[in-house]
Structures are given as C-alpha cells and as structure tokens.
Amino acid sequence: MPGNNALNVNTDAVNNANAEIKITVRGSDWYWAVTAIMMVATIAFAGMAYTKPRQHRLFHYITAAITMVASIAYFSMASGLGWTGIAVQYQRSDPRVAGVYREIFYVRYIDWVITTPLLLMDLLLTAGMPWPTIMYTILIDEIMIVTGLAGALVRTSYKWGYFVFGCVALAFIVYVLAWEARKHANAMGRDIGRTFLICGSWTAFLWCLYPIAWGVSEGGNVIAPDSEAVFYGILDVMAKPVFGALLIWGHRNIDPAALGLHIHDYDEKDAQFNGKHGAGPVGMNNGGVVNNETTATPVTQTV
Numbered sequence: 001m002p003g004n005n006a007l008n009v010n011t012d013a014v015n016n017a018n019a020e021i022k023i024t025v026r027g028s029d030w031y032w033a034v035t036a037i038m039m040v041a042t043i044a045f046a047g048m049a050y051t052k053p054r055q056h057r058l059f060h061y062i063t064a065a066i067t068m069v070a071s072i073a074y075f076s077m078a079s080g081l082g083w084t085g086i087a088v089q090y091q092r093s094d095p096r097v098a099g100v101y102r103e104i105f106y107v108r109y110i111d112w113v114i115t116t117p118l119l120l121m122d123l124l125l126t127a128g129m130p131w132p133t134i135m136y137t138i139l140i141d142e143i144m145i146v147t148g149l150a151g152a153l154v155r156t157s158y159k160w161g162y163f164v165f166g167c168v169a170l171a172f173i174v175y176v177l178a179w180e181a182r183k184h185a186n187a188m189g190r191d192i193g194r195t196f197l198i199c200g201s202w203t204a205f206l207w208c209l210y211p212i213a214w215g216v217s218e219g220g221n222v223i224a225p226d227s228e229a230v231f232y233g234i235l236d237v238m239a240k241p242v243f244g245a246l247l248i249w250g251h252r253n254i255d256p257a258a259l260g261l262h263i264h265d266y267d268e269k270d271a272q273f274n275g276k277h278g279a280g281p282v283g284m285n286n287g288g289v290v291n292n293e294t295t296a297t298p299v300t301q302t303v
Contacts, residue, residue: 004028010080012103019085020099023077027226031078034233038071041241048248055263059251062122063244066115070240073111077229082107087155088221096224103225104218108232109149115240116141122247123177123203127185127196128259137176144169152218163219167211177204189258195250199243206239 004025012022023031042064049060076082085101092098117138124134144166151162177200185196213235217228256263 004032006079012080014084019083019101019103021088021097021102021221021225023080023103023225023229027229028078028080030226030229030233031074034237035071035074035078037237037241038067038074041067041244042071045244045248054265056256058256058261058263059122059126059247062118063247066118066122067240067244069114069118070111070236073107074233074236076107077105082110084153086153089155089157089159090221092221096227097221102218102221104152106149106153109145109152112148113142113145116145119203119239119243120173123196123200124181125259125261126192126199126247126251126254127181128188128192129181129184133176133180137173140169140172144173148214152214159219163211163214170207170211174204174208177201191250191254192258195247195254199247199250202243202246203239206235206243209235 006028007023007025012019045060045064045067049057049064052060073082083103083105086104087100088097088102091100120138120141121134124137147162147166147169151159151166154162182193182196182200185200186193210232213228213231216222217225217231223231
C-alpha cells in the first residue's frame, strides 16, 4: 500500500530556496492525524446543531467553524504546503535543527487569525459580555496573532520585540477572561457561570502555553519541526475540539435568550410582527386602512 507521499509531491523548495530545518514524514503523519480529528469534530458539532431549534444553534455553528478552518490549515501543513523558509537567528549544532533556513508555517497563523476570534466569541457571548468589550478584545487578539506571525518571519533579534507585543496582548485577553468575563458570567446565573469558568479557565491556561511553543520553535530554533508539530498540534486539539465539546455540553441547558441573544427564526410568530405578510415596521402593528391610508399603532416590545 502506498504511504504518505505528500512531502515528495510538495517539495521543500519555495521561491527557489530550500529549508534544511523541516518536517519529516513523521511530522506530516501527525498533521494528517490532527486534520482527521478536526474534521470529525466539525461533523460532530455541526450535526449536533440539528438536534436543536434554529434559534439555539449559534454556539454549535461558531464551534464547528473553528474546527473546520483548523482542519483546512492542518491539511495544508500535512501536505507540506503553506510555509516559507526563514533564516534562523540561532544556528544550532543539533542535527535535528542544524541549518540556515527553517520552515515557518504561515498557514498556521491564517488559521489562528480566523479561529481565535471565534473562540473568544464563544466565550464572551457565553458570559453575556457587552459588544464593545467583545469587539475590543477581538482586536487585541488579532494584534496578538499578527505580531506572532511578524516575529516568526524576522530572522534578527527584532523578532523578540514582536514577541513582547504579542505577550502583552495575551496578558490583556487572559485578564478579560479571568476577571471581567468571569464576574459577568457569575452574575448571569449558576449554569452560565459554571460553563464559563470551565471553558474560560481551560482556554486561558492553554493559550499561555503557546508563547512557549513559539519561543522554542519559530523563535529560538530549539526543537525540530516535527516536535513543533506535536507541541502545537496537542495545544490546538485541546483548545478547539476538546474546548468545543466542553462548551457545547455546558450550553445544553442554557437558553441563548438568557445571555441577551434574542434570535428570531423566519417562521416564528414574533410579538414584533403582525402576520407574515404586509406587516408594518418593527415595533409597529398595522392598525387598518382608512381612506386608502394605512394607520399604524405602536406596540410594546417585550425583549
């Protein structure tokens, strides 16, 4: 039977330059395994959404989107794609990391720039946080990811400046999760507070390990790309499929309306509308037709 031939089809040359420090077939095999985990999780989360009313599927959809994007990123890395060679700052004598150019998987950061805001959406919506706080926290998160990528693509010691910017951004996010969002979730109710405590603590702990992985791989060229694959892969499996399972389980008895998420279905008889067709503006009902003119009577909205 044919084995994993991806690295033979997609070689270690990019823009006529070769990376001596690169993944082997074992690293590619591991990436394929993580791809499978992400795909199975996506199917599971999306399938579970259809066991719920459409108004209760928001967290299933967000969580399925996280693992779906991750599965594409891991497919790319398993195939030996989505990387560029960057000269290392520290040249090592260890044969596993010896050389000048190291594979840097920029596709990993494309994954993170999409999925980490979705992870924060899952958490901060669970806590019922106000939208300004959610949007600002997501902005800080994007800064964290972009500075991580920028640092990974720099060969000089200036990469550590980007590393510091990213760590400061991470510290702010951990503060929001550990303090502001936790207090807000506890005030929303026991089930909400417990679900956020589990998922928020899990995420904050795991995210604090990513700078260590960056420092010994893209940053310091200490561990081999295969070891980098295992380090990041375990973190991503814990931070995405496992996180998603914990979150969906925690939401099993939580009505999105309790979080301030009033989602209206297209066939729902909502108090804001009078009839399916010919309804007046939101917040108004059709009071009738007098002298060919439609009159509208204000109604009280119950939110």
